[in-house]
Amino acid sequence: MKEFGQFNIVGDATPVLSALADFGTGAGGPLMSEHRFGGDWTEIKLAKLEKYLRAYRTIFSGNPRARHFRTWYVDAFAGTGSRTRTDTPRVSPSALFGSDVYEDVDTKRYRDGSAKIAVALPDPFDNYLFIDKSAGRIKELERAIETERPALHPRCAFEHGDANDVLKQWCRERDWTKERAVVFLDPYGMQVEWGMVATLGATKAVDLWYLFPLGVGVARLLTRDGNIDESWAKRLDTTFGTKDWRSRFYETTQQEGLFGQMETVERDASEENIQGFINERLRTCFAGVAKGRILRNSKSNPMYSLCFAAANEKGAPTAIRIAKDILSD
Ligand SMILES: C[S@@+](CC[C@H](N)C(=O)[O-])C[C@H]1O[C@@H](n2cnc3c(N)ncnc32)[C@H](O)[C@@H]1O
Incomplete structure (x- = not known):
């Protein structure tokens, strides 16, 4: 059954343009900068990632057949390692996320982000790669790990750059007969290029966690009438690695009208359809794919799908x- 207009497309084009760029706030400056993002879905996402990383390390250090592999944790949208969370959200909703990101000066707290969670595991990875497009954020993360986890710092590489380019290069440099990796892609919006995802799949050695921008990105670009700006269409091509999204999300039919043949366009941008499509795309280059978990904002609108392959x-x-257990929990 088709569902129409399921997503609340808020406001004008600003959020859409933001989905194409960088949703982040915080300057990433030299001191402890504020990196504000997320909502409750952030907690869920990080708790699930941590569970998987623990299980992964247990297998790789316990199983004699897995023990000889060098294991990597790669955080390709690493941030500063910390995030500002507020417990009683109030005023100052971020313009970019509508009412889903808040700043509350009275109850601000710093919480660990994915990078710090990964280095705090009881059984750490052999190597870590952290990437961020912001020079300030990656520097801040390096300083934090050097100070808080000095013993682990020599195992960590810090790259300032575009995750798509850095990851493709990093994949080429590995010996996948001896190495295995968990890669976490945690973009704000539609920064992940399909070519990079396909490269990860081609390693035959990577477990991928991908925070897919289902509601914050893709659904917002799929306009009701199917007239999609060329730059948005290109971004959808890059995200899915195919132009087939058009026939997947839109159906054009010819109907006999009062004044002759009429063309009608029906959109199916339901969360099930978008999620089904990204799952199918992942199946084209990964051996196994788990059904993603939809992460919602406080109004129950779908924001992201947390995908595993x-x-x-x-x-x-x-x-x-393991991932299915974690995702359905
Ligand atoms: C949602 S935050 C990551 C949060 C982090 N995983 C955590 O849990 O603390 C997204 C990060 O991606 C970075 N970023 C945006 N575009 C990027 C790109 N093309 N390549 C690498 N990093 C990018 C931003 O600077 C920002 O720090």
């Missing part, structure tokens, strides 16, 4: 079983 044929059944 495993590239290694042998490891995929176990990885998918």
